[in-house]
Amino acid sequence: VIKTANPTTVAHRKYQIRFWAAMAVYVATIWPITDAVGRTGGAWKIVLALTPLVPIAAIFIFSIQRIRGIDELERQIHTEALAIAAGVTALLSVTYGFLEIAKLPHPSAWFTYAIVMVSWGIATPFVTRKYKG
Amino acid sequence: MNWLDTATLRIFSWYSDQTSRNVAPAPAYLAYRQRFRAFALLFAAGFILHAASAPRSVLHLASIALLIATAAAWLAIGIPYVLAWDELQRRALAESGAIAAAVMLFLLMSAALLEPAGLPRLSTMWWFAIAAAAWYVALPLVRRQYES
Numbered sequence A: 001v002i003k004t005a006n007p008t009t010v011a012h013r014k015y016q017i018r019f020w021a022a023m024a025v026y027v028a029t030i031w032p033i034t035d036a037v038g039r040t041g042g043a044w045k046i047v048l049a050l051t052p053l054v055p056i057a058a059i060f061i062f063s064i065q066r067i068r069g070i071d072e073l074e075r076q077i078h079t080e081a082l083a084i085a086a087g088v089t090a091l092l093s094v095t096y097g098f099l100e101i102a103k104l105p106h107p108s109a110w111f112t113y114a115i116v117m118v119s120w121g122i123a124t125p126f127v128t129r130k131y132k133g
Numbered sequence B: 001m002n003w004l005d006t007a008t009l010r011i012f013s014w015y016s017d018q019t020s021r022n023v024a025p026a027p028a029y030l031a032y033r034q035r036f037r038a039f040a041l042l043f044a045a046g047f048i049l050h051a052a053s054a055p056r057s058v059l060h061l062a063s064i065a066l067l068i069a070t071a072a073a074w075l076a077i078g079i080p081y082v083l084a085w086d087e088l089q090r091r092a093l094a095e096s097g098a099i100a101a102a103v104m105l106f107l108l109m110s111a112a113l114l115e116p117a118g119l120p121r122l123s124t125m126w127w128f129a130i131a132a133a134a135w136y137v138a139l140p141l142v143r144r145q146y147e148s
Helices: A007-037 A041-051 A053-069 A072-101 A108-133 B003-019 B027-054 B058-083 B087-117 B124-147
Strands: none
Touching: A007 A041, A007 A053, A007 B087, A041 B087, A053 A072, A053 B087, A072 A108, A072 B058, A072 B087, A072 B124, A108 B087, A108 B124, B027 B058, B087 B124
């Protein structure tokens, strides 16, 4: 009997392994690099500050590979959830932007980044429920 | 009709042609197009009022309220318009939205990592503008991919 693995399961498993490996590299490097950025000057400061983007870019590539590997329905779910996250973030950004005019402080880019990720996380089960019932 | 109205309509018509090519104008699309002008004028009025009024004055706060209310009303009209789209159009919208989110995530991460190196914190208006621009650029490209 030839056992064939579900391509979606294989894509998920591969992604999990690669994601956690890249995340481990990110966590291991972020604090030493942040510390080094504070003690460096000139162009090196910018290069050092952007170094953690390498594992993040790898995660980005792994995500694309995962989305290409999963079935049509799951791909549609993630695409819609991500689009909703973009819409929610844009709406919240413009709302807060008006409040900035009223002298509220500029938030860190991490704050906006977190809004995209959280709204993506919240939208995914809702979109899944719409398609899977 | 003045030059600004003409230019706005031309841009909107061009963009609509790019995003809804070969699709007959649906009633929802025509209703949206008519209201688009009203919303554009309200936004313009809000920005002018905002620029002309003194900071923290009643007019200044009223202009902010007007801008937020116009954005909310635009959404209230825009959502039924999008829901009236056919499957292909909605799919293109979702894909281009996902592309916009990916672009935004990458730029946000870059900006966040550069903040300790001295990059000033950007206004969230910039992130809105980046999301909107990425979405508007990606939408005709995604539609073209499906139509070709």
